[in-house]
Amino acid sequence: MVFAIGLIVISLGAIVAGRGYTNLARRMRSYGTTRGTVIGKEPAKVPSGDTTTGRWGKGGGYHPRVTYTYTVAGMSYTNDKVTFAIRGLKRELVEQELAVWPDEVDVHYDPANPQEAYLKKHTPTLGRGLIAGGSIGVLFGLIVLIGSI
Numbered sequence: 001m002v003f004a005i006g007l008i009v010i011s012l013g014a015i016v017a018g019r020g021y022t023n024l025a026r027r028m029r030s031y032g033t034t035r036g037t038v039i040g041k042e043p044a045k046v047p048s049g050d051t052t053t054g055r056w057g058k059g060g061g062y063h064p065r066v067t068y069t070y071t072v073a074g075m076s077y078t079n080d081k082v083t084f085a086i087r088g089l090k091r092e093l094v095e096q097e098l099a100v101w102p103d104e105v106d107v108h109y110d111p112a113n114p115q116e117a118y119l120k121k122h123t124p125t126l127g128r129g130l131i132a133g134g135s136i137g138v139l140f141g142l143i144v145l146i147g148s149i
Helices: 002-028 091-099 125-147
Strands: 032-045 062-072 075-079 104-110 113-118
Touching: 002 125, 032 091, 062 091, 062 104, 075 113
Parallel strands: none
Antiparallel strands: 032 062, 032 104, 062 075, 104 113
16 A cells, blocks of 8 residues: 555656656747857766766766857857756766867757756657656556555
């Protein structure tokens, strides 16, 4: 019974996160695009501060921090957000990615708030996956819960 309740709670969290992610992806469709100039590149620690690296795979505790400037409606802005969802990678992989990053980039900005900008737009695919997985988890948790009563 505890397993079923825990599964339902975690699955509901996945659904909420998935909705937020799909809403952000939908909002990003209306973002404007302008050219920006890269003024700095460096590997940065993921926000959790955990820099441990697995023995296999690409995962790790770093992500690319690319600082860039761009202009919208005559106002100049500086930002360092590459993407909304940060994915931790091994430091070596981040350094390789930064080495090939161009000096001129497309900057995607929110027209209502040009200070909010990213170099990569999101698609709703991950959000849809979280919603689907969460829905399956809720159904499975309900079946287990009802079966244990």
